[in-house]
Amino acid sequence: MSIHAAEAASDDVAYASQEEAHGIEPRRIGGTVMEMKNITLRFGGVTAIKDISFDIKEHEIRAIIGPNGAGKSSMLNVINGFYHPQEGEIWFRGAKRGPMKPYEIAQQGIARTFQNIALFKGMTTLDNIMTGRMTMMKTNFWQQAMWWGSAQREEVEHRRRVEEIIDFLEIQAIRKTPVGRLPYGLQKRVELGRALAAEPKLLLLDEPMAGMNVEEKEDMCRFILDVNDEFGTTIALIEHDMGVVMDIADRVVVLDYGRKIGDGTPEEVRANQDVIDAYLGVSHD
Ligand SMILES: Nc1ncnc2c1ncn2[C@@H]1O[C@H](COP(=O)(O)OP(=O)(O)OP(=O)(O)O)[C@@H](O)[C@H]1O
Numbered sequence: 336m337s338i339h340a341a342e343a344a345s346d347d348v349a350y351a352s353q354e355e356a357h358g359i360e361p362r363r364i365g366g367t368v369m370e371m372k373n374i375t376l377r378f379g380g381v382t383a384i385k386d387i388s389f390d391i392k393e394h395e396i397r398a399i400i401g402p403n404g405a406g407k408s409s410m411l412n413v414i415n416g417f418y419h420p421q422e423g424e425i426w427f428r429g430a431k432r433g434p435m436k437p438y439e440i441a442q443q444g445i446a447r448t449f450q451n452i453a454l455f456k457g458m459t460t461l462d463n464i465m466t467g468r469m470t471m472m473k474t475n476f477w478q479q480a481m482w483w484g485s486a487q488r489e490e491v492e493h494r495r496r497v498e499e500i501i502d503f504l505e506i507q508a509i510r511k512t513p514v515g516r517l518p519y520g521l522q523k524r525v526e527l528g529r530a531l532a533a534e535p536k537l538l539l540l541d542e543p544m545a546g547m548n549v550e551e552k553e554d555m556c557r558f559i560l561d562v563n564d565e566f567g568t569t570i571a572l573i574e575h576d577m578g579v580v581m582d583i584a585d586r587v588v589v590l591d592y593g594r595k596i597g598d599g600t601p602e603e604v605r606a607n608q609d610v611i612d613a614y615l616g617v618s619h620d
Pocket residue numbers: 378381382383401402403404405406407408409410
């Protein structure tokens with residue numbers, strides 16, 4: 336789907352009928368995948384998140400927006416287990432989640448990209464994306480070192496999946512290039528590839544367009560929509576570019592000073608007076 340076609344994505348009805356018109360199975364938003372219930376997160380005297388509840392539905396693109404310091408990154412870090420909230424419950428795929436380590440959460444099918452790219456700069460695109468398969472590797476160190484039966488079969492399968500992702504993201508030409516030498520927009524795309532390599536059920540994107548020029552943003556939008564469409568991946572993203580959010584998100588949750596001030600479709604959120612005030616910097620005294 337092109338960026339222009341994506342403009343219709345915020346209108347579910349138009350979006351579905353457009354897909355149907357092209358004979359493509361329309362994307363169906365399903366039941367709740369993740370539920371955050373009354374989450375409160377404090378850092379000493381600072382309350383980064385205060386009593387916030389929202390859900391994420393299967394196959395949707397859910398945006399988390401808000402001014403600087405609103406609590407967006409903290410919320411993403413709660414979802415992927417970097418931070419443990421002092422209060423509240425997190426439900427994922429029908430089960431209440433206890434305190435878990437980030438790698439256990441990754442094994443549950445939650446992957447993320449970071450605001451500041453977190454790739455191995457000296458390693459090639461291919462090898463960086465391969466690291467995304469780590470949580471799926473079943474053979475042990477000795478089997479891999481000896482390149483024995485199941486280790487060999489497993490490596491071939493991992494490489495096949497990585498090559499598919501490289502084709503999907505149209506980065507064949509840079510597969511052997513150390514990522515430190517790539518322009519910023521391409522590094523962001525490689526980071527998306529690494530997250531996809533884990534075959535996530537829920538993909539968390541922390542400011543995927545930050546620092547990009549218009550063309551790079553259009554490309555990234557297209558890839559996010561394609562991931563959502565073709566793999567059916569549920570996506571939660573933080574993004575500062577309002578145009579992008581309004582174009583690609585199905586629903587938007589708005590945070591301000593650690594509180595939730597809006598939640599709904601892009602149209603609903605755009606018309607919400609609290610949201611308008613927060614973005615215009617109206618005093619909250
Ligand atoms: N590790 C931490 N220790 C102490 N305070 C923190 C920590 N992380 C975040 N905070 C505080 O929590 C609040 C929310 O920060 P957070 O980074 O989640 O906001 P944000 O909406 O992602 O902001 P930005 O858009 O600037 O990235 C801020 O007041 C911030 O200073």
